[in-house]
Amino acid sequence: MCPHALIPYKPVNPKTRLSNVLDPEEREAFARAMLDDVIAVVKDASCTPVVVGSELYDSDDVQITVKDADLNQALNEILPQAVDKVLIIMADLPLADTPSVRRVLATEKDMAIVPGRGGGTNVIYVREPSRFRVDYYGTSFLKHLKIAREAGLSCEVIDSFRLHTDIDEKEDLVEVLIHGTGKSRAYLDQLGFFLSVDQGRVSVERKR
Amino acid sequence: MCPHALIPYKPVNPKTRLSNVLDPEEREAFARAMLDDVIAVVKDASCTPVVVGSELYDSDDVQITVKDADLNQALNEILPQAVDKVLIIMADLPLADTPSVRRVLATEKDMAIVPGRGGGTNVIYVREPSRFRVDYYGTSFLKHLKIAREAGLSCEVIDSFRLHTDIDEKEDLVEVLIHGTGKSRAYLDQLGFFLSVDQGRVSVERKR
Numbered sequence: 001m002c003p004h005a006l007i008p009y010k011p012v013n014p015k016t017r018l019s020n021v022l023d024p025e026e027r028e029a030f031a032r033a034m035l036d037d038v039i040a041v042v043k044d045a046s047c048t049p050v051v052v053g054s055e056l057y058d059s060d061d062v063q064i065t066v067k068d069a070d071l072n073q074a075l076n077e078i079l080p081q082a083v084d085k086v087l088i089i090m091a092d093l094p095l096a097d098t099p100s101v102r103r104v105l106a107t108e109k110d111m112a113i114v115p116g117r118g119g120g121t122n123v124i125y126v127r128e129p130s131r132f133r134v135d136y137y138g139t140s141f142l143k144h145l146k147i148a149r150e151a152g153l154s155c156e157v158i159d160s161f162r163l164h165t166d167i168d169e170k171e172d173l174v175e176v177l178i179h180g181t182g183k184s185r186a187y188l189d190q191l192g193f194f195l196s197v198d199q200g201r202v203s204v205e206r207k208r
Numbered sequence: 209m210c211p212h213a214l215i216p217y218k219p220v221n222p223k224t225r226l227s228n229v230l231d232p233e234e235r236e237a238f239a240r241a242m243l244d245d246v247i248a249v250v251k252d253a254s255c256t257p258v259v260v261g262s263e264l265y266d267s268d269d270v271q272i273t274v275k276d277a278d279l280n281q282a283l284n285e286i287l288p289q290a291v292d293k294v295l296i297i298m299a300d301l302p303l304a305d306t307p308s309v310r311r312v313l314a315t316e317k318d319m320a321i322v323p324g325r326g327g328g329t330n331v332i333y334v335r336e337p338s339r340f341r342v343d344y345y346g347t348s349f350l351k352h353l354k355i356a357r358e359a360g361l362s363c364e365v366i367d368s369f370r371l372h373t374d375i376d377e378k379e380d381l382v383e384v385l386i387h388g389t390g391k392s393r394a395y396l397d398q399l400g401f402f403l404s405v406d407q408g409r410v411s412v413e414r415k416r
Binding site: 097099100115117118119120137138139141142159160161162163164165171174175178179195197200201202 | 305307308323325326327328345346347349350367368369370371372373379382383386387403405408409410
């Protein structure tokens, strides 16, 4: 009853599109804070987190180290071996909360999927992992729907902005400051980020 | 049992941030297509649409014409007079579907709210409209939570990317082409918009 939650994670030089507001050490610390938030939420939703990455990092959580950094290849080697249902959740979802993850796990279909902004895929839940394979990058949401259809798997699309909102760019930090409650939010506060409103548009600025 | 759904709508020179991809006539037609999608969905969710705007437009739907174009003033004149529960839903939510609107209406709290991207407010549902007032623009989501708290109104935040995704800029059109099924999507198809993938990033292009 405790599905494994695979969490792809890149500890070295992550989140390069945040380079305009965070230096390399800060990007690593922020990526780690987001991972910690996701781990806390999946544990609270009764999943067992398994961090999937190209390098080990300092943590007590279960980790799988893969030689090749390619996300698709790594996951598609793991899925056929999985003996029970699997959740795959991205590490850059600091707005994830327990109710949203539980909505995914509660699907009555063969699988559930949460689209990311811009055509991506943020969460996949599949009851029989050996019948599915992943194909991330580009319009992966549409590709995953097609893979499910071709495999004869019924699929529910979960309507959640908390799981839809992946954090890649400066403007995404607005969402963390408005809706975040975990370590990621605390880290941005600590770095001096705050919301700023100019002509009705909201952005973030940083005290230096 | 049929709450009024107030839909603020600007028929003239709407969606100026889409000027880089749509000419003025196309922006008006696209705004109208999005409005039609929202109207269809609120009707399907058993609400009575009431379009609130500064000018009349050609339609059979109930309309309120307000002299002043300021959204806050217009709505705050209507709310105290409302005798029953009210939904306020923006006209630029072409991903809205009946289940997401029904989740809003099903709240057990005094009111429900759906945040928009960037701190905005896309949907408000309030059982006793005379106890609430709106304050759009800027971080209106946070302002609305505060107004509710100060009025002693319990408030549920509805977690929906379909109602979270307002369409303002070119990159938002990706979402319409991926998740849209109504008139807005059909209009973009008709204009020749299509998804394009470059180095894993998804955007829209237009056949000319």
